[in-house]
Amino acid sequence: MPLEGYIFLGVQLLIVALIDFTKKKISNYWPIQNIVIFLVIIIFYQDFYLISWQHFYFPLGILLGGFFLFLVKVMGPGDTKYLFSLFLLLPFQDQKILFLCLIYVTILVGSILLLLHIIQNFGKIKMAFKLASWAPLKGVFGTRFTFAPLILLAWIWYGWEISIYKL
Numbered sequence: 166m167p168l169e170g171y172i173f174l175g176v177q178l179l180i181v182a183l184i185d186f187t188k189k190k191i192s193n194y195w196p197i198q199n200i201v202i203f204l205v206i207i208i209f210y211q212d213f214y215l216i217s218w219q220h221f222y223f224p225l226g227i228l229l230g231g232f233f234l235f236l237v238k239v240m241g242p243g244d245t246k247y248l249f250s251l252f253l254l255l256p257f258q259d260q261k262i263l264f265l266c267l268i269y270v271t272i273l274v275g276s277i278l279l280l281l282h283i284i285q286n287f288g289k290i291k292m293a294f295k296l297a298s299w300a301p302l303k304g305v306f307g308t309r310f311t312f313a314p315l316i317l318l319a320w321i322w323y324g325w326e327i328s329i330y331k332l
Contacts, residue, residue, distance in 0.1 A: 166259055171324055174254065178317045181247060185313035191243030199250030206254070214256070223260040224252040239275075244312035251316070262326050267319040274315055 177195070185191050206214050231245025248267075252260055283290065293299060 166256060166327065170254070174251065175317075175320055175324070178251075178313070178320050182311075182313040182317040185244070185311045189241075189311060191241070191247050191313060193243070193246065196243075196246040196250035199247075199254055203250070203253045217257070220253075220257045220260075223257075223264055224249045227252055240312050244316075247313065248316060259323070259327060263319060263323040266322040266326060267316065270315050270319045270322065274318075 177198075181191060181195050207216050227249045228245060231240055231242075231248065234240035235242055235245065252263070255263060
C-alpha cells in the first residue's frame with residue numbers, strides 16, 4: 166500500500182473512531198465513500214491495482230462474520246459495513262495482515278473488557294452460581310462496544326507490520 170493511501174485511510178479511521186466512540190454509531194457515509202473510491206480505483210487505475218476474485222474473500226468474510234458478531238451483540242452493523250469497505254481498498258496481500266492484526270487487537274481488548282465486566286459484576290456472578298440460575302447474569306455479558314477504535318489500533322499495527330513507518 167502506498168504511504169499516501171495509508172495516511173488517507175488512517176486519518177479517515179481516526180475520524181470514524183472518534184465519531185463511533187462519541188455517538189456509538191458509524192454513518193453509512195464512510196462505507197459508501199470507500200466503495201466509491203474502490204470503484205474509481207478499479208476503473209481508472211487498473212494497471213496499478215489488480216483485482217481478482219480472491220480480492221473479495223476477506224471483505225465477504227467480514228460481512229458474514231460481522232453478521233454473526235451482530236447477532237451475538239459484539240459488533241454493530243455500521244462497524245461491519247465500514248470494515249468491509251476498508252478491506253476492499255487494501256491490496257489482497259495486505260488484507261491477511263490487517264485481518265490478523267484486527268483479530269489480535271480484538272482478542273486483547275475483548276479479554277480486558279470481559280475481565281472488567283467480571284470484576285464489576287462479581288456479586289451477580291457469585292449469586293448466579295449460588296442460585297444455580299442464569300437470571301442474575303442477564304445484562305452482565307453481551308454488551309456491544311465501539312469497534313472502530315479497535316480497527317484504528319489494528320490499522321496502526323498493520324502499518325508497523327508492512328513497514329510503512331520505516332519508509
